[in-house]
Amino acid sequence: MAELLEFITFILFGLWAALMVFAWVRFERLPHGKLLYIFAWCWPFMLFEDLLRLTGNIPWLTPLVGAFYFVPVLLMVGIVLMVYPRLMAKPLRWRSAMWAGVGIIVVCQIPILILSNSDKLLLLTQQPNGQPLANLPIYLAYWLSGLFILAMGVKLVEVMQVYQRTLSEQVVDVSYYQVPAIVGLTATLVGIGFAAIILTTIVAFDFIQFGYWQTTIHFSYAAVFLLVLILLLEKRRYSPMPFDLERLDSRQGDERILREVLARAEKTMIDRKAYKVIGLRIKQLADAAEVDPTNLAVASHRLLNRNFRAFVYHYRLEYAKKVLMRSDTKVSSVARRLGFHSEKFLSDMFVKYIEVMGVKNSSEFDDPLDGPLDNPFTDPTPNIRAPDTAAKE
Secondary structure, three states: OHHHHHHHHHHHHHHHHHHHHHHHHOOOOOOOHHHHHHHHHHHHHHHHHHHHHHHOOOHHHHHHOOOOOOHHHHHHHHHHHHHHHHHEOOOOOOHHHHHHHHHHHHHHHHHHHOOOHHHHHHHHHOOOOOOOOOOHHHHHHHHHHHHHHHHHHHHHHHHHHHHHHOHHHHEOOHHHOOOHHHHHHHHHHHHHHHHHHHHHHHHHOOOOOOOOHHHHHHHHHHHHHHHHHHHOOOOOOOOOEOOOHHHHHHOOOOHHHHHHHHHHHHHHHHHOOHHHOOOOEHHHHHHHHOOOHHHHHHHHHHHHOOOHHHHHHHHHHHHHHHHHHHOOOOHHHHHHHOOOOOHHHHHHHHHHHHHHHHOOOHHHOOOOOOOOOOOOOOOOOOOOOOOOOHHHO
C-alpha cells in the first residue's frame, strides 16, 4: 500500500509542479490568473499528513498535524470564485456563506491543534476508528468538509447547467463557450463530498475498520481538485449570462419597446456586419446597439420566434447565399469565414433554411443584406469587437 501511495503522490506532485509553471506563465493572461495561482499553492497542504506518513515522522512538523483539514473547503471556495463570474454576470450571493464554511472547519480544528505531540504522533501512525466522542473534532471536521463541498458543488453545477442551457440565447457559436469538462469534474467533487460524509459516519460509529479512510479522502479530493485547477489553465471564451432569466422565460415586455430594440439591433447587425464576428455574443450586439440584452433576447423570441443564435444565423445564411450565388467562392471557404463547423454543416443549414423560407411569403423576408456583393476575404473587419479569449475577458 505504501508503494502505491508513493507512486500516486509522485504523479500528483509532478502534475502540480507543471500546473504551477503554467499558472505563472499565464498569470496575467487569464481573467482568474491571480486566484488560480494563489489557490494552487494551497493544494499540497491537503496531503500534508500523508506526506508525513510516507516520509517518516518529522518531529518539528508534528505540531501542524490537524492544521489543514479546511484546505479542501478552501479550494472549493476558490473554484466557485474563479468559475462563477465566467458564467454569470450577476453578483455571487452566497460568497459569505462559503467563507463561513471555511471558518467553521478552522474552528473544528482547534481541539486537534492543542493536542500533545504524542497524541498527534498517534494520529499519524493510526488513523482514528470508532470512539465517536473522543475523536469528535476529527470526525466533525471531515463530515462538515464533505457537507460544505457537497453544497457548494451542487450550487455550482446548477449554475453551469443554466449557463449551458442558455448558451443559444446569448451566443452564436455555442461550441466555443461550452464547459462540459468542468461540469463533470464538479459533479465528481459532489460525489466525493457525499462519499466522505458516508465514510466518516461509518468509521466514526465503527461499522467497519478501515485504516486508510483519511488517506482515501485526502487523495480523492487532491486528484479531482488538481484536475479542475489544470482545466482552469485553459484559455477559452466565456459568456457570463447578461440577462434576467425570469424575464426571458416569461417573454414579457412592452411590444413597442421590443420592436424598437429589435430594429436597432438589426440595423447594428447590418451596418457593422456583426454576423461575421465569430463567437458573437448577445452582450456585444446589445452594447453596440445600446439596448438591454434581456429586451433583445425577449424581442427576438416574441417578434421573430427565434433565439439569438437563430437570429444571427438568418443573417449569416443570407450572406452565404448571396456570396455563393454571385461569386465562385467555395462553400468550404464561406463556411470557415462564417464559423460553420464544415461545408456539410453549412449545406445542411441551407437546406433547412430554404425549406423554412419556402413556406413563408417572400414579401415577409426581404433580403436584409441586399446591396453590392462583398468580397468575403477583403471585407473590412466588422465594427464590433471580436470576443476575447478568457485571458482578455
